[in-house]
Amino acid sequence: MLTGVFQVSRVVSNLERSLAFYRDLLGMTVASDAMAPPGPAQTSPYLDKFFNKDGVRMKYLSLRSGALYAPSCLELTCWEEPASAPMPKFGPWDVGFHWLQLRVDSVEAMHKKLSAAGVRFLGPPVVADRWKAVMCFDPDGYGIELLQSPLEPSA
Numbered sequence: 001m002l003t004g005v006f007q008v009s010r011v012v013s014n015l016e017r018s019l020a021f022y023r024d025l026l027g028m029t030v031a032s033d034a035m036a037p038p039g040p041a042q043t044s045p046y047l048d049k050f051f052n053k054d055g056v057r058m059k060y061l062s063l064r065s066g067a068l069y070a071p072s073c074l075e076l077t078c079w080e081e082p083a084s085a086p087m088p089k090f091g092p093w094d095v096g097f098h099w100l101q102l103r104v105d106s107v108e109a110m111h112k113k114l115s116a117a118g119v120r121f122l123g124p125p126v127v128a129d130r131w132k133a134v135m136c137f138d139p140d141g142y143g144i145e146l147l148q149s150p151l152e153p154s155a
Contacts, residue, residue: 007062007075008100010142013086015059015078017139022063022074025117026102026110026144031062041080057081065102074100087141092122099135099143107132107148127151 012018022028041057048054057080064073078084090097104110107125111134115121122135122143132148 007073009075009077010138010140011084011087012076012078012138012140013084014139015061015076018076018078019061019063021119021138022076025114025119028063028065028074031064053082055081089141092135092143097143099145101145101147104146104148107134107146110134110146111136 010018019030023030041059043055043057047056047058058077059080060075060077062073062075088096092099111121111125114136120137122137125132125134130150132151134146136144136146138144
């Protein structure tokens with residue numbers, strides 16, 4: 001029986017650049033049990049068995065938001081062996097596109113902060129019912145939906 005979702009993993013092209021985005025811009029924290037850089041890439045018989053490939057080498061770390069109960073919510077993995085292919089360019093309407101929804105206290109403030117840092121957005125923030133949201137992209141092109149809820153009802 002399924003008991004819950006532990007984490008979501010994303011393969012990234014540059015672990016340090018992705019860490020700067022998720023930690024420094026979005027405010028996530030590195031989980032205390034993470035295998036964080038700097039340091040050598042991880043390799044082990046377990047990884048070879050798990051990924052069904054000999055000689056895999058990877059760096060990874062786990063990030064969390066203070067609002068989550070799980071020890072981590074997002075794992076970033078950067079492969080050294082085998083090398084990763086670049087992510088295909090997906091649109092939000094294409095099969096294979098997925099995004100992570102993150103709750104924020106102010107969509108407008110995050111939009112302003114991330115825009116100033118050069119982060120790419122799908123469009124401006126929108127309001128629907130009692131929700132405000134905006135879609136942006138991380139350095140590798142993964143979608144991030146910033147979601148503010150609930151908004152006060154309109155008068």
